[in-house]
Structure formats: C-alpha cells, structure tokens
Amino acid sequence: MQSRTPSTQFAGAEAEDQLSEQLAAMVNTARRRAARDGDRQIDTAHLLHSLLESDREVWDLLDGGAGGAGAVEGGGGATATGGGGAGPADPESPPSSSVSKLLGYLVQRSIGYGLRWQNTVEDSGAVPAIAEQPGGVAGWSPAVTAAMDAAASRMRARGAESASGADLFAGLLADEDCRAVEVLRRAGIDLDAVAGRLREAERQDREDHERDRALSGGGDGHIPGRR
Template sequence: MQNRTPRIPQQPAQNHRAEFDAGLTPELAAVVTGARRRALRDGDRQIDTAHLLHSLIESDPEVRTAFDGGPQLARVLGYLVQRSIGYGLRWQGAVEGSGAVVADAGVEGWSPSATSAMADAYRRARSTGCERAGGVHLLAALAADRGCRAVEVLERAGVDAALLGDRIAEAPGRA
C-alpha cells in the first residue's frame, strides 16, 4: 500500500541565537514555534509575518482582545485559514520583503519583514518598560508595517491595521 501522507519538505533552519530567543516571553516563544511549524506545514522556506499573525491569534488571548469584536477576528482567521489551504500559494517560494528596514537580514529561516517585526516588537517592549517582547508588542509591530503579508491579510479581512496599532498603543500597559 502506498503512503498517502505527503512528504514534508526540509524544515527551515531554526534560529538558535540566544539573544533572539532570550528576549521573548514564554507565550511569544510558543507563537514563534507555532509560526515555524505552520511555515513547515505550508511548504514555505521562511517564517513570514502572516505565519506570525496566525500563530499570535491562535495562541495569545491578549492579542485576540486587541481586535474590535468577534466578527472582525473571525474574518481574519477565515483569511488565514484560506491562506493555509491555498490562498497563500502565490506567496510560496517568494521571499516576503515589505521594504521595511531590515534590522538583521542574517536570520536564517525568517523573511526580512518577519525579522524586522520581531526587532520592532523588542523595541516596543523596551519602550514600555518590559524586559521581554510579548504578543501585543509583535501585533503592534506587524500592524505598523504597511507592506507586510500580515497587514495584507488584515486589510482583506476588513481590519484597519493603523487603527489596530493605535488601539494597542493606547491600551494601558501595552505597546
């Protein structure tokens, strides 16, 4: 009998840089692990901002509260699921590059936009007195990069990314 399970391509190289991982809350570290798993499952060579957004929404309750109600969140999740089942095929094999300033282009297995979003999340965390970046810091960083795939997904779902970023910034104790 022939195995019907598709072969999984080689997983993107994991980032084992201590300073990268040490700056994450345990919750955000789980988000990164989920995004890495999603990229592998989707057959992508790199973790991109849409992988990060999907994993954030699935695993971080604080991130889910940043959205303007259940219907908006449901639409975003709907687009992310569509990406998993084919919507994102046009992105496969292409490196995500939004034009944002890449803080560290040497992070193997990460798109330049995802790398920039993580660096921005660290900066946002430090500016609010947090030692480690959390989910809302990353969500705010994703929403701020108008050219990334995460913002494309948000806007297709009817979410104003700029307004989302402002709502996060205005919330007490957030980015």
C-alpha cells in the first residue's frame, strides 16, 4: 500500500495523515479499543493487539514461519517472511498456540493486568499531556510515537515506500520497556528469536530492493549475492 504522503517521520499534528492505509487502519482499531477500555491514549499494547488481529505476517515472525503450527519458544532460527506483508503460506490457517495465548492475554487487559495502566501515560518517566510535548501526537503515548518513528526508519532501510506491519512490530520491540514488550514477555515469547527473524527479513528485503534497482538500471549494476 502506498503512503498517503512522502513523509517518513510520524510526528506532529498531521502524524496520522502520514501513515500508510494499513497502519492507519491499525491505529483506528487501537483507538477504538483504547476508548472502550477507558484509556485516554493509544499505547503500544493496543497497537500490538491490532497487529495480531490484522497482520498475519506478524504471526510468522512470532512462530518462525510455521504458518500456524510452530512454537515460539526455542525458535532460534531466522525464517524471513519479508517486510512487505507476504504472510504465512496458508492464509486460512488458524493461529498457533503461542499466538492464541498472546491474543487471549491481550483480551484480558481490561479486567486484569491492564487495570494498573488506566489513567497513566506509557513512558519511561512522568511526562505532561502528549499534546504539550514537542513533536508529540495527541492521543498517542510517547512510546507509540517512538515506535512509529522506528517503523519509518526500518521502512527506509529496506527501501520500501510505505511502512508495513512488520516495520511497526520491529518498532515496538525496539523499546524494551514499552507495554507491548511487557505483554510479549508475560506470554512467554522468545524476543531474541523474534528479533533475529526481523533482522533476517529486513536483510532479505534490502537485497531484493537492490536487485530490483540493478535489474531496472537504477543501481550500480551489482546484484547482491553475485560477484
């Protein structure tokens, strides 16, 4: 999907106009969930929930490309699914036990662990209202803004024109103290293995991008992987 504007930094009053349609839909879903839970702001756990519901590529990143059959724990191998949204081999496959467990944990937010987050700001320290912060986005926690910026950086690194769900997922993982990572840890997700799969997917995307440029005459003629 194409970006609505060429901007690659999600900040300021027009931040949501800078999102791809895919990410904008995820943010809208997260906003509705936050409102239903009585939260003033979208936080990274809301975004993680939206990702898991709408982007099956993230399932592969969690399960090592198992397509609904694998387990996260012990999955140290890097199985790339690509950053652009290739998705699992079987788009109709049910979620794996690990993804199901994670979704079930996220659903319990409003009646369990998430109660302590109500009426608080997701950040490493006390901060004023988001709209009062330089570069802040009203309705987004500081951690969400940082994750969106990290997603834009990963998008640029792999040569894409719009940020994917995998880019946002990587942005969430970049902040070890955010609520999304806390949820992943509590659900027993092997974060090191997931990070390895994301790095491999990004590397493959960069190589594919450079190969396409070389074949189209837009590069230096060198195709990665060839001498």
